[in-house]
Amino acid sequence: VLYQSLLTDYVSPGSKNGLPANMIDFATLRNDDRLHELLTRLQNYPREQLDSREKEIAFYLNAYNILSIAKVADNWPLRRLKSLGSLLKPVWTHPAGEVCGVKMTLRILERDILRQLDEPRIHFALNCASMSCPDLRLEPYEADKIDQQLEDQVAKFMQQDGKGLLIKKPGQVKLSAIYKWFSDDFESQGGVLNFIQPYLPSSDKPWKIVGYL
Numbered sequence: 001v002l003y004q005s006l007l008t009d010y011v012s013p014g015s016k017n018g019l020p021a022n023m024i025d026f027a028t029l030r031n032d033d034r035l036h037e038l039l040t041r042l043q044n045y046p047r048e049q050l051d052s053r054e055k056e057i058a059f060y061l062n063a064y065n066i067l068s069i070a071k072v073a074d075n076w077p078l079r080r081l082k083s084l085g086s087l088l089k090p091v092w093t094h095p096a097g098e099v100c101g102v103k104m105t106l107r108i109l110e111r112d113i114l115r116q117l118d119e120p121r122i123h124f125a126l127n128c129a130s131m132s133c134p135d136l137r138l139e140p141y142e143a144d145k146i147d148q149q150l151e152d153q154v155a156k157f158m159q160q161d162g163k164g165l166l167i168k169k170p171g172q173v174k175l176s177a178i179y180k181w182f183s184d185d186f187e188s189q190g191g192v193l194n195f196i197q198p199y200l201p202s203s204d205k206p207w208k209i210v211g212y213l
Contacts (some may be wrong), residue, residue, distance in 0.1 A: 002038050003062060003140045011138060022135045030073035039070055041096055046098040057150075058141040060099075061125045065136060067096040071106075072129045081129040085153050088194055092128075117211045120185040120195065121150035124157050132163060132176065132213070158199035165196075166213060171205025177212045181200050 006029065014023035029035060042063055050056045051154040071091070072081055085091030092107040099109070103197070105161045114122045127136040134157045141149055157164035157176070166174040193209060200207055 001200060002034055002041065003066065006032065006034055007136075007138055007140070008039065011136060016131055019131045020135070021131055021133075022023055022138060022193045024069065024072075024129075024136070026038075026073050026078075029069070030076050035070060035073060038066055042066060043098040043101065045100050047102075050100075052143065053117060054143040054146050057114070057119055057122065058143045058146045060109060061115050061122060061141045063099045063104075063115070064106060065125075065127050067099075067109070068106060068128055069127075069136075071096055071117065073135065086092065091130075115182075115185060117186060119150070120182070120189060121154055124153040124180055125150055134164075134178075158196065165200075167201070169206055171203045172210045173200065173207055174211045174213055175209055180212045 010025045010029040010032075011022050012025075014021060016023070034041075042169060045059070050059055068081065070093075071084070072078055075084055078084070081091055083091075085094060090107075092110070093105050096104050096106050096109075098104060114126070124134040125137065125141065127133045132155055137149065137153065139149075161167075164176050173196075175192070175196070179186070179196075183192055186192045186195045193207065197207065
């Protein structure tokens with residue numbers, strides 16, 4: 001309920017540089033005590049209550065997005081989250097807060113926790129405060145509807161030209177670099193090309209991946 005109230009009050013559809021995104025009013029959000037309360041709840045959440053894979057996926061997706069939001073809010077104004085880091089120590093490796101009493105970085109949440117749950121669709125639910133990221137969802141992820149929410153995230157991302165994909169010729173598609181960076185995660189789905197088939201328009205020519213955005 002707390003996270004939903006922040007999403008409702010500070011996140012709304014918009015665009016920047018010709019790309020659509022759910023935009024966050026960081027200038028106002030950064031002064032809202034509810035954000036600090038939310039971080040405290042993340043820190044104190046009992047790990048033993050995450051007793052199913054669905055609960056883990058939903059909880060840690062929310063945790064990642066909340067910590068990402070907080071990192072930007074704490075450093076506002078900011079052009080991009082990535083600029084807080086360096087080549088040798090990218091921002092994803094910086095301390096981001098605590099989750100269930102454990103000190104976290106965004107990289108640990110993504111690589112060591114979420115990617116180990118064998119659900120490639122998590123990559124379309126994580127938002128790292130970049131215009132090329134899949135949109136921040138306007139509702140929290142919930143265990144009892146996580147499959148539907150993840151499917152919706154993928155479908156929306158794959159409908160965003162220049163962001164999820166780019167088609168210039170029949171049968172030829174450029175994809176978000178997410179598919180390149182995390183290609184191994186899609187092997188359980190038969191590989192990236194097989195995974196994206198349901199989200200591509202009909203074509204007389206077989207689809208092939210010709211590059212990445």
